Amino acid sequence: MNRVLLLFESKRNSQLLVEWLSDQAQVVLVEGEQSLDEPFDLCIVDGRSLDRLQTLLQKRKESEQPVFLPILCVTPRQSLCSTTSDLAACVDEVIGSPVEKAELLMRVRVLLHTRQLSLQLNQRNQELTAFTYAVTHDLRSPLQVITSMAELLLEDQGNRLDDQGRLDLYQILLSADQMHELIAAFLSFSRLGREAIQIQKASLQPIVTACINSLEREIRARNATIRVEGELPVVWADPVLLKSVLINLLSNSLKYVASDVDPYIAISASHDNDRCCLRIQDNGVGIAIEDQSRIFSPFVRLKTIERPGIGLGLAIVRKSVELMSGRLGVEATLGVGSTFWIELKSPTPDE
Numbered sequence: 001m002n003r004v005l006l007l008f009e010s011k012r013n014s015q016l017l018v019e020w021l022s023d024q025a026q027v028v029l030v031e032g033e034q035s036l037d038e039p040f041d042l043c044i045v046d047g048r049s050l051d052r053l054q055t056l057l058q059k060r061k062e063s064e065q066p067v068f069l070p071i072l073c074v075t076p077r078q079s080l081c082s083t084t085s086d087l088a089a090c091v092d093e094v095i096g097s098p099v100e101k102a103e104l105l106m107r108v109r110v111l112l113h114t115r116q117l118s119l120q121l122n123q124r125n126q127e128l129t130a131f132t133y134a135v136t137h138d139l140r141s142p143l144q145v146i147t148s149m150a151e152l153l154l155e156d157q158g159n160r161l162d163d164q165g166r167l168d169l170y171q172i173l174l175s176a177d178q179m180h181e182l183i184a185a186f187l188s189f190s191r192l193g194r195e196a197i198q199i200q201k202a203s204l205q206p207i208v209t210a211c212i213n214s215l216e217r218e219i220r221a222r223n224a225t226i227r228v229e230g231e232l233p234v235v236w237a238d239p240v241l242l243k244s245v246l247i248n249l250l251s252n253s254l255k256y257v258a259s260d261v262d263p264y265i266a267i268s269a270s271h272d273n274d275r276c277c278l279r280i281q282d283n284g285v286g287i288a289i290e291d292q293s294r295i296f297s298p299f300v301r302l303k304t305i306e307r308p309g310i311g312l313g314l315a316i317v318r319k320s321v322e323l324m325s326g327r328l329g330v331e332a333t334l335g336v337g338s339t340f341w342i343e344l345k346s347p348t349p350d351e
Contacts, residue, residue, distance in 0.1 A: 001026050002112045005036075007045040007053060013074075013097075017044065020101055021108065036060050040069075041115050042108065047075040050091070058090045066125075068118035070111040074099060132190045136183050143183075147176040185312040192319045199324060201347055202239045204232035204278060208267055211246045215254065222254050224263035232269050235276045235344040237324045242344075245320050246280075248313050249340050253282035256338075276346040281339040287332035296328065 002025040008014040018027045028040070036043075036056050043057065050057070050073055061069045073091045093107050150172045158166060205228075212219070212226055219226065235242075250265065257263045266281045287295060296318040321328040321342055332338035 002041040002115075003028060003039060004108070004112075005030050005040045005043045007043060007049040008074075009046060009048045013046070017104075020104065024105075024109070025112065042070050042072065042111055044072045044074065044108075046097075047073065054090055061090070066118075067122045068115055070115055072107060072111060129190070132187070136187055139183055140180070143176055143179055147173060147180075150176070182312075185316070188312075188316060192316065192323065197238050197241065197323050199236055199238055201234050202237040202242060203234050204269060204276075207239060207243055208232055208246060211243055211250055214247060215250055218251070218254055222257070222263050224254055224265065226250070226265045226267065229266055229268040232267075232278070233271065233276050233346055235278075235346050237326070237344055241320050241324060245317050245342065248317050249280050252313065253280060253284055253338070253340075256284045257282070258285060271346065274346055274348055276344050278342045278344070279339055280341075281337065283337045286334040286336050287330065287338055288334045292330050292332060295330070 004021055004025040004027050006014050006017055006027060007030050008017070014029055018029070021027050025042070030036070036053070037060075045053070045057070057071055061071065070092045071090060072093045072095065074095055074097050076097055093111060095104060095107055150169050154166070154169045154173075158169075161169070208228060218224075253265045254263050261283060264283045267279070268281075269276055269278045271277075296314050298312055298315040318328050321344075324344060326345070327343040328341070329343075330338055330340050
């Protein structure tokens with residue numbers, strides 16, 4: 001049965017709500033702050049108790065994430081608007097007093113139902129995660145055997161094989177490596193959103209510099225040039241996630257270039273109100289117009305691009321940007337180059 005906590009200064013109001021709700025939930029009258037550490041499915045609180053316990057309730061909600069833990073505030077109708085705006089981060093529903101029984105029961109029913117759906121979804125996600133890890137482990141085991149046997153055969157019997165036999169073994173090893181890469185990318189894609197995202201003020205300048213430094217060997221090997229145009233601003237982002245996004249995009253710009261062309265990449269940023277748009281422009285092979293809406297989907301490989309890959313890189317980039325409440329897009333011309341852009345929130349002067 002659902003468990004509902006009542007945080008009310010008025011004992012009379014508390015007893016009334018106990019009578020109304022006892023048929024559909026286990027109602028608990030909270031007498032001390034320690035009760036907030038116990039399991040519950042809904043907290044109904046009045047304005048005075050909320051003022052006193054708002055910080056504790058907010059921490060309790062955050063500790064339940066990603067599961068939804070609803071809080072319903074009962075406040076005088078004349079202060080309804082101000083309460084809703086001031087407490088939006090903590091309170092999920094606000095109802096005016098004096099309370100009408102039908103309205104209260106309806107709100108409670110909806111919040112408890114949403115809570116149960118959230119619990120079920122979280123359970124399904126946990127089961128999916130466990131299934132993903134089990135499947136990838138089961139795939140890796142025989143794949144490792146295939147790789148080891150092919151390497152041993154090549155080492156011990158390579159001299160007895162003709163050129164075609166050795167070529168077949170190399171193809172087996174190459175395909176096994178691609179399968180290992182696919183499994184690793186699939187795991188990375190499935191993990192996105194399951195780990196905590198730390199959105200904070202992040203300066204693009206040092207993040208971009210760190211990304212360029214990490215790709216230094218690849219840059220030298222391709223005789224590439226990467227230029228940062230102007231000062232890069234501060235944005236709201238997860239620095240680790242953003243660095244992963246930029247390294248992926250820069251690696252693509254270095255990789256997908258005609259063989260007789262030295263890669264050139266320009267990085268710039270612009271502001272529009274409270275948004276920042278970061279652009280990565282290259283002189284690569286470009287992308288046909290009909291493909292530009294497809295490349296961010298999982299396992300999409302363009303027939304016009306003959307490069308090794310599994311088609312998950314840009315899908316991971318898109319999901320990462322969306323987890324940071326951002327947007328991602330591309331503008332490209334086939335045979336000329338591409339400009340990938342990332343739009344993120346930027347801090348206001350008051351933040």
